[in-house]
Amino acid sequence: MAEPDLLVNFDLTPANNAFAASSINGIRGGRWKDRFRAKKRLQNKHGQPNRVKLRERSKDAGAHSRDDTNHDWSRAEIQSGPGHQMRAGRTSQNGPRSNHEHPVISSIFSSNPLPLAKPEHADTRSTAPITPTNAPLEDGSAFSTMGLAPTLASHLVNNMDIKTPTSIQQSAVPQLISSNSDAFIQAETGSGKTLTYLLPIVHRIFAATLSGNKLHRDSGCFAIILAPTRELGRQIHTVLMQLLSHPALHWLVPILILGGEKKKSEKARIRKGGNILVATPGRLADHLVNTTSLDVGFVKWLVLDEGDRLMELGFEETLQQILTALNDRAQAQLTNKSSAAQLGLPARRITILCSATMRPSVQKLGDMSLSDALYLKGNQQLETGQNDSSKGFQAPAQLKQAYIVSPAKLRLVSLASILRRAFIRRKEQMKVIVFFSCADSVDFHYETFGGPANQGGDQEGKDSSPSEDRDGKADKEEDDEESGKDKTIAEKNQKRPSVAARSKAPSIDDAVALFKLHGSLPQHIRTATLNEFFHEKDGAVLFCTDVASRGLDLPNVDLVVQYDPPYSKEDYIHRIGRTARAGRDGRALLFLLPGCEEGYPEQALKEQNLARRLADDVLKKGFGSTPMPKALKSKIADYAWKKDFIPKSSGERWEQEAIEFHLDVERRVLASTEFSNLAKKAFQSHIRAYATHVAAERGIFDIKQLHLGHIAKSFGLRERPGDIKVPARSKVGTGVVAPVDSNRGTNKRKLDTYNTNGEGDAQQTQDEEELRKAAQMMRKKMREHMDVVSEFNIG
Known part of the structure; x- marks a missing residue:
């Protein structure tokens, strides 16, 4: 039997050769344990690391900062998961190990599933110019x-620069002016639905003043407009303010009531009076119960904008409470019927339901709120047949739609490639919106593309959300405090920190600004973020959830990327509706995984004309032919040392750049505990969100078909999915990760130990009672948050 020492004596390899251990592979015979021990001895003799040395080096590196190079590579060597290749380099004789000796390496181009083969069909799409279907006529x-007052019509043309109406406005506005019936308005995204219901309301109230009646802000609330999200409610209020900016309409005052702001200031605005109320359902229901100065007995219009979304967010019970309160208070104002007729206002309340899509939730809401309603839609849709019942409601004709079939491991680099390619033309004020399925995924990708240099640059987590009015003061006390201080609210709003969730995007382009928006951010940060994105003059990218998918009119949005597929077809239509608005061109791109998801365009969308792209083609354009951002040149400039470490592929430059981009994200995950926790939470939330697709589409989005290891890889995680320990949740809106309690579940044991020190059973009972009260309070707070914000923080 061969002896290990004898094998070492016959080794003629020079002692300074770092790869001397490879000669052991040519020895035959003996037990495998003997060969293994000989190999380990040779590795130790020539300076190659073993597990003990790696542990010692990782302990020494723990004293350094997270940016220390030795700490980075040693953690990477220890935590590298199965299936990830790793090779040892030389040991430096004159100092610490350099960056290029033990890099974090792995391959994103290996073991990827292949896209399904698609039969070749002749391209039947016409090359003739497409006529926009939502443009002004x-x-x-x-x-x-259209029957509007001349003052109002001239104000639209001269002051608001709206020259001609759209198809839905031409069709619906005259009927809403002349009729007192309920109405359901269905129109394409970006076709001007907001003005469609605002113009008849403002015209009919303004007409009352032309008949000699003197109306003012104390005359009562004539209309209520409900919006599902705060962003949409604020946008409706902005359009309404522009519409009422004419001197002849100065007396007509709108009021904005949204969640996330102080109820005291809202009560002050309500007491001063207003004629048109824009609100979110939850906050309006609260004021109807607790604010006695809110008089809704004279309401003649109730508008439910994006009605399907209102039902989706769990507002069904809240809407029923609002309708009941309006009906009860209208009964108390029966004596005002004659005065309403004299003013030319409707004798009954008119309910208007608006939505770009028709789904069962909208029909249920219509049955609950509408009576003998008119169905209004644009004339162009009837002529082009786009509302055919066999196909359902379609997107604007000028919108170019495509989908990319990308394996899970290539999703992150594909998104980077698309964003880099989008700004190669450097079009002025060009904007891109990227939709994710959950808030945690938005946070992770925002930090990923924002880069380490921007960590801590935005302060959205450091400013707590405005506190609610919990002091229980009576309206009289608030009147005393607010009297004589009309500008107090404006001054407070100016002093309130308004730091947008914004950073630079060195991974995309040095001149591009990166924003994020989701329902867990405090309200003043959400408002500031949307406002800065709206007015950004250079290129801008917005990472968001579905909170930005409804009704928002953001200018110059050229591209909408759906990184995570929508939960239903209606969500898809509303997402892509953020571009190609009012007749402008636009592009939309959807990410799909190879396999069953590739049937989504034909089976769910009923659309055969979506262009199909493959990940390799997208990566070649983004990493191969696009100039590299300056921030990445120093990292990917030297390829000489990488030839022995980067997994072998075709050797193309675009592959090497894509691998290095992804490895940089993995190094950051390994080097930073905070960033690692962010990636783990995003991975968990993404999987949970994936399971919430509607039942009709779960055959397409089958969670059992997901490769969880590849999904984890797209979040920069190198552990096996079963080994990923998700940290405890942070407080909503703070951005601070709660520490993981290693003794979680041992509270009772701690109490027992504490009681044995002489406190007795009475102290144990008291402590347990305090724990129960704390748990009850925590559950109550969670229910308050979940009443408005969905599980994945999209509301």
Whole structure:
């Protein structure tokens, strides 16, 4: 039998050769344990690391900062998961190990599933120019011919720069002016639905003043407009303010009531009076119960904007409470019927339901709130047949739609490639919106593309959300405090920190600004973020959840990327509706995984004309032919040392750049505990969100078909999915990760130990009672948050 010492004596390899251990592979015979021990001895003799040395080096490196190079590589060597290749380099004789000796390496181009083969079909799409279907009409139509007051029509043309109406406005506005029936308005995204229901309301209230009646802000609330999200409610209020900016309409005052702001200031605005109320359902229901100065007995219009979304967010019970309160208070104002008729206002309350899509929840809401309603839609849709019942409601005709079939491990680099390619033309004020399925995923990708240099740059987590009015003061006390201080609210709003969730995007382009928006951010940060994104003059990218998918009119949005597929077809339509608005061109791109998800365009969307792209083609354009951002040149400039470490592929430059981009994200995950926790939470939330697709589409989005290891890889995680320990949740809106309690579940044991020190059973009972009260309070707080914000923080 061969002896280990004898094998060492016959080794003629020079002692300074770092790869001397490879000669052991040519020895045959003996037991495998003897060969293994000989190999380990040779590795130790020539300076190659073993597990003990790695542990010692990792302990020594723990004293350094997280940016220390030795700490980075040693953690990587220890925590590298199965299936990830790793090779040892030389040991430096004159100092610490350099960055290029033990890099974090792995391959994102290996073991990827192949896309399904698609039969070749001739491209039947016409190359002729496409006529936009949601653009203002060019057939000579004008607002002056729709029955609007001349003052209002001229104000639209001269002051608001709206020359001609859209198809839905031309069709619906005259009927809403002349009729007192309920109405359901269905129109394409970006076709002007907000003005469609605002113009008849403002016209009919303004007409009352033309008959000699003197109306003012104390005359009562004539209309209530409900919006599902705060962002949409604020946008409706902005459009309404522009519409009422004419001097002849100065007396008509709108009021904005949203969640996330102090109820004291809202009560002050309500007491001063207003004629049109814009609100979110939860906050309006609260004021109807607790604010006695809110008089809704004279309401003649109730508008439910994005009605399907209202039902989706769990507002069904809240809407029922609002309708009941309006009906009860209207009964108390029966004596005002004659006065309403004299003013030219409807004798009954008119309910208007608006939505770009028709789904069962909308029909249920219509049955609950509408009576003998008119169904209004644009004339262009009838002519082009886009509302065919066999196909359902379609996107604007000028919108170019495509989907990319990308394996899970290539999703992150594919997104980076698309964003880099989007700004190669450096179009002025160009904007891109990227939709994710959950808030945790938004946070992770925001930090990923923002880069380490921007960590701590935005302060959205350091400013707590505005506190609610919990002091229980009576309206009289608040009147005393607010009297004589009309500008106090404005001054407080100016002093309130308004730091947007914004950073630079060195991984995309040095001149591009990166924003994030989701329901867990405090309200003043959400408002500031949307406002800065709206007015950004250079290129901008917005990472968001579905909180930004409804009704928002953001200018110059050229591309909408759905990184995570929508939960239903209706969500898909509303997402892509953020571009190609009012006749402008736009592009939309959807990410799909190889396999069953590739049937989504044909089976769920009923759309055959979506262009199909593959991940390799996208990566070649983004990493191969696009100039590299300056921030990445120093990291990917030297390829000489990488030839022995980067997994072998085709050797193309775009592959090496894509691998290095992804490895940089993995190094950051390994080097930073905070970033690692963010990646783990995003991975867990993404999987949970994936399981919430509607039942009709779960055959397409089958969670059992997901490769969890590859999904984890797309979040920069190198552990096996079963080994990923998700940290405890942080407080909503703070951005601070709660520490993981290693003794979780041992509270009772701690109490027992504490009691044995002489406190007795009475102290144990008291402590347990305090724990129960604390748990009850925590559950109550969670229910308050979940009443408005969904599980994945999209509301």
